Amino acid sequence: MKNINWNNKEEVLEEVKKDGSKLILASKELKNDFDVVMEAVKNFSWCIEDAGEKARDNRDIIKEVLKKNSTYIEYASDRLRDDDEIMGIALEKDHWNLRFASDRIKDNKDLLMSLIKKCSGVVKYASPRLQNDIDIIKECIKEYGTRIFEQL
Template sequence: MKNINWNNKEEVLEEVKKDGSKLILASKELKNDFDVVMEAIKNFSWCIEDAGERARDNRDIIKEVLKRNSTYIEYASDRLRDDDEIMGIALEKDHWNLRFASDRFKDNKDLVMSLIKKCSGVVKYASPRLRNDIDIIKECIKEYGTSVFEYTNDEIRDNREIMLEAIKVTGFNIQYASDRLRNDEELLKIAFNTCNWAFEYAGDKIKEKYNSADDFYNKKIKNAKNNL
């Protein structure tokens, strides 16, 4: 077996050209060498995890990595994860890469709005401010984003207008409403239209007033229909 000098650039280059995963064995200096790292990622992009800080802050190296697997933006430097061009490439390839972006991107309303139109679940990685933004929440609801309420504050959960819109999409969303709204009989009636087991999430006052989901249905929904 050939003994490799992992401090020797020519020898290391020869090795990483054959197997990029061997970058992990290179010296600290060569893990930051442009030529060595670039050759390594061409056949094993995951090795960017083992590259040095300078290499992970190199725009051309990270671009090469993104061509192969955009989720490896995770290993780019903080500076590049706040870079418009680099993050633009990463987000265009995969909207879930928002989770690796800088706070500036996560708090960009226009950007987040465009991403949740592709997949409402991305709101999970938006800034706290945007996760509680009315426009963002309404767009998530429109896109059937039931999970948005897992990340909102109590004020949003107690907003009757918002919760009404959400419950019209699916009665399942009543579980996220505030105690006050889960005791709102009109909201519960609407929830029943799309979710037969919405009564499970009803507030204590409603459960005290009605013995069961069937009792609620018969008195508040069935009787109302019969009286039309």
């Protein structure tokens, strides 16, 4: 068995190309290295949980993660969870990802109206203002009847 130097970029790259879950063993510096983290998430998107803050704030890395599993938007930086494009990708794949969105996105009435058409239950992740908005309430009733309010 080969001894790996988890501080050595070339050795770590070789390992994460074979098994992305090995990112957890990489040095703190390499957990923020674009090349290392990108290779790791390409074959094991879950490892974004082990990536450093800088990597979790990288648009390209998060887009790669979202290709495979949109619920990992949870591990993206606050800045990216407030990004319309990034959250648009996550919400297109799974409307329940609204729970991970920024307060600003949770308060987007047009977005919420479109999500309600897929599943009115997402209203529970909307801002308090929109949960009490008459247009939102009417749309929920139109789409799902009054039973929606039993879930809130």
